[in-house]
Amino acid sequence: xxxxxxxxxxxxxxxxxxxxxxxxxxxxxxxxxxxxxxxxxxxxxxxxxxxxxxxxxxxxxxxxxxxxxxxxxxxxxxxxxxxxxxxxxxxxxxxxxxxxxxxxxxxxxxxxxxxxxxxxxxxxxxxxxxxxxxxxxxxxxxxxxxxxxxxxxxxxxxxxxxxxxxxxxxxxxxxxxxxxxxxxxxxxxxxxxxxxxxxxxxxxxxxxxxxxxxxxxxxxxxxxxxxxxxxxxxxxxxxxxxxxxxxxxxxxxxxxxxxxxxxxxxxxxxxxxxxxxxxxxxxxxxxxxxxxxxxxxxxxxxxxxxxxx
Amino acid sequence: xxxxxxxxxxxxxxxxxxxxxxxxxxxxxxxxxxxxxxxxxxxxxxxxxxxxxxxxxxxxxxxxxxxxxxxxxxxxxxxxxxxxxxxxxxxxxxxxxxxxxxxxxxxxxxxxxxxxxxxxxxxxxxxxxxxxxxxxxxxxxxxxxxxxxxxxxxxxxxxxxxxxxxxxxxxxxxxxxxxxxxxxxxxxxxxxxxxxxxxxxxxxxxxxxxxxxxxxxxxxxxxxxxxxxxxxxxxxxxxxxxxxxxxxxxxxxxxxxxxxxxxxxxxxxxxxxxxxxxxxxxxxxxxxxxxxx
Numbered sequence: 001x002x003x004x005x006x007x008x009x010x011x012x013x014x015x016x017x018x019x020x021x022x023x024x025x026x027x028x029x030x031x032x033x034x035x036x037x038x039x040x041x042x043x044x045x046x047x048x049x050x051x052x053x054x055x056x057x058x059x060x061x062x063x064x065x066x067x068x069x070x071x072x073x074x075x076x077x078x079x080x081x082x083x084x085x086x087x088x089x090x091x092x093x094x095x096x097x098x099x100x101x102x103x104x105x106x107x108x109x110x111x112x113x114x115x116x117x118x119x120x121x122x123x124x125x126x127x128x129x130x131x132x133x134x135x136x137x138x139x140x141x142x143x144x145x146x147x148x149x150x151x152x153x154x155x156x157x158x159x160x161x162x163x164x165x166x167x168x169x170x171x172x173x174x175x176x177x178x179x180x181x182x183x184x185x186x187x188x189x190x191x192x193x194x195x196x197x198x199x200x201x202x203x204x205x206x207x208x209x210x211x212x213x214x215x216x217x218x219x220x221x222x223x224x225x226x227x228x229x230x231x232x233x234x235x236x237x238x239x240x241x242x243x244x245x246x247x248x249x250x251x252x253x254x255x256x257x258x259x260x261x262x263x264x265x266x267x268x269x270x271x272x273x274x275x276x277x278x279x280x281x282x283x284x285x286x287x288x289x290x291x292x293x294x295x296x297x298x299x300x301x302x303x304x305x306x307x308x309x
Numbered sequence: 310x311x312x313x314x315x316x317x318x319x320x321x322x323x324x325x326x327x328x329x330x331x332x333x334x335x336x337x338x339x340x341x342x343x344x345x346x347x348x349x350x351x352x353x354x355x356x357x358x359x360x361x362x363x364x365x366x367x368x369x370x371x372x373x374x375x376x377x378x379x380x381x382x383x384x385x386x387x388x389x390x391x392x393x394x395x396x397x398x399x400x401x402x403x404x405x406x407x408x409x410x411x412x413x414x415x416x417x418x419x420x421x422x423x424x425x426x427x428x429x430x431x432x433x434x435x436x437x438x439x440x441x442x443x444x445x446x447x448x449x450x451x452x453x454x455x456x457x458x459x460x461x462x463x464x465x466x467x468x469x470x471x472x473x474x475x476x477x478x479x480x481x482x483x484x485x486x487x488x489x490x491x492x493x494x495x496x497x498x499x500x501x502x503x504x505x506x507x508x509x510x511x512x513x514x515x516x517x518x519x520x521x522x523x524x525x526x527x528x529x530x531x532x533x534x535x536x537x538x539x540x541x542x543x544x545x546x547x548x549x550x551x552x553x554x555x556x557x558x559x560x561x562x563x564x565x566x567x568x569x570x571x572x573x574x575x576x577x578x579x580x581x582x583x584x585x586x587x588x589x590x591x592x593x594x595x596x597x598x599x600x601x602x
Contacts, residue, residue: 165503
């Protein structure tokens, strides 16, 4: 993986975060040793009730995922996911590769619809309306959600046209309005000062980190209700990663953000809530501070400290 | 001992393979250069300003120039492209961008591949039956050979080539472009025309220009459709001249002056194709530079 640099686990940081005085002395538990009852149940194919902290229920929700399941053909990728997403907060999805966090993220804006043989059950309600309801227009739905992908994917056009793409496809032609929106989005994405003199230049000429900030500007230009970030730093170097993280914290004050990340320090730094997923199931979900410092499950504790997973 | 023996055997084998590949390449390049050189040698002696500016005189001893044929080829290729490019590109988009219709696109792709290999004389006959005979009946004209019929036959050759190149080039456009656009609430056609197609622009242009080069060199499809003409005309409703047809006529005729002219014509045709290919290279290089950024 080209982006492995940013995903390197740095135990030192974790320890300052949680318990500096506890060195790793416990032997690494083996599977089915009885230490991880929830994980063991999941490995047996069950869908145990996850540890959902009360704190996640007490806030205003913008997204409500209820008993959501998803199949790729005959393979079931998501099992009975039930989790409310807090409005105006940053929620991080963490878990080992293949645990379904990206799948869950892509279910919110129904990007999984593009894949052959995908079926779903359960509901994902955005502002109280199920996005999988029959009468939902997917195009309209996606206009209400912004998304940023793993690899920066600027379109082969100018920086300006990239940013205002969402407005262009909505039929907006007024030059002054487009310019205003472009500047606002670029400022929010902390990119304006670097590109203001070359808005007409190709977006392909930007560095990877700049491209990713451009993609964030493009995603927020139409002021989406929820911003979906799918491992937005996994293809970036550490410095670019840091800038994006600062940006996510900044943007999180204005927007609801749902972010998938491989990097637990990143989740700890940028999010208000964290959900730990494993093999398509939700395991534990609560305030980020609680998940990292006072997790209620040993599974979660060992995962966030890098001893398991 | 045995190790160094193996080592030296490996080196010999490697050197042998290298020599074989180099010799094959050299043989091909030599033949190509001989053809081009011979053509230039014979053709250049008849190359003149008159060749490019005057039309046939009818006098076999002093046959005039080929202005009419040069213009004819350019007009025919442009007409064929006007029909073939939009149809070919749209068909390529259909093949690449609508995978859920695989039951239809699979056979279509096969047909396109077969059409690319159809002998050009077959296309000529087909053009005669479909574009010349019916028009003759309709207009009650005894001969309805026309530039339009010729361009139609050339377009028939061009369409499958353009469709398949377009498809291949669109497939090279990363999936992340499409997902990025769709995630912003773009419709599928907005995604195709605003993001995917511009992303493949260089490759598709290259394919189109190569296809134009291919049809510029065709003779057989024009034999029964455009027919050829000795007059300078830009009216595609009339029988229409082309370089290839004029070369064919002169080269198979009995008059030495006309044969000399045929050689010169070939040189002009090659020069046209060379310019076209050079244009492709420039476009492709620009595209490559664009990717680097």
